[in-house]
Amino acid sequence: xxxxxxxxxxxxxxxxxxxxxxxxxxRAIKKFETEGERTALQGIRSGHExxxxxxxxxxxxxxxxxxxxxxxWGGFVQAxxxxxxxxxxxxxxxxxxxxxxxGIDEYREALADEDVMEEIKQVIRGxxxxxxxxxxxxxxxxxxx
Numbered sequence: 223x224x225x226x227x228x229x230x231x232x233x234x235x236x237x238x239x240x241x242x243x244x245x246x247x248x249r250a251i252k253k254f255e256t257e258g259e260r261t262a263l264q265g266i267r268s269g270h271e272x273x274x275x276x277x278x279x280x281x282x283x284x285x286x287x288x289x290x291x292x293x294x295w296g297g298f299v300q301a302x303x304x305x306x307x308x309x310x311x312x313x314x315x316x317x318x319x320x321x322x323x324x325g326i327d328e329y330r331e332a333l334a335d336e337d338v339m340e341e342i343k344q345v346i347r348g349x350x351x352x353x354x355x356x357x358x359x360x361x362x363x364x365x366x367x
Contacts, residue, residue: 228337230286233277236332236350239325240274242292243267246321250314262364266318266357273350280342315365322357329354 223231247267254260278288329346332338 225337225339226284227286228335229339229342230281230284232332232335232338233281233284233342234286234289236328236346237274237277237281238289238291238293239328240270240277241289243270243321243325244274245292246318250318253314259364259367262360263318266360269353269357273353276345276349280345284339315361319358319361319365322354322361326351326354326358 244267247263247270251260251263251267254263281288329351333343333346
């Protein structure tokens with residue numbers, strides 16, 4: 223596999239994570255009763271739309287085909303949500319926080335990956351990582367409320 227194919231593969235992995243986040247927030251929003259909670263979660267969900275679009279665009283610019291679904295990660299998140307319900311945790315927020323942390327970890331892995339182009343790394347550093355960090359702050363605030 224050449225460097226461009228490796229970069230496309232890494233970007234598609236990140237895109238699947240963003241698609242999973244969009245799915246997770248869509249499900250979580252339905253579980254909250256107060257308008258303030260729903261509004262905060264809708265804001266975070268919207269915050270995942272731009273990174274998904276950006277990653278799609280970069281993948282297409284490199285001649286790749288963007289992933290259309292969250293793949294295995296999306297299925298894993300659904301199973302985690304179900305397990306959290308059984309265990310009696312605050313499932314939506316706990317799972318969303320874990321998902322955001324997982325996204326941060328994946329972005330950091332991409333930054334360390336020599337096959338990921340510098341242009342993509344600049345987007346990760348300048349937009350994607352700061353956005354995920356802010357999402358964690360918002361989710362933490364919601365959990366404390």
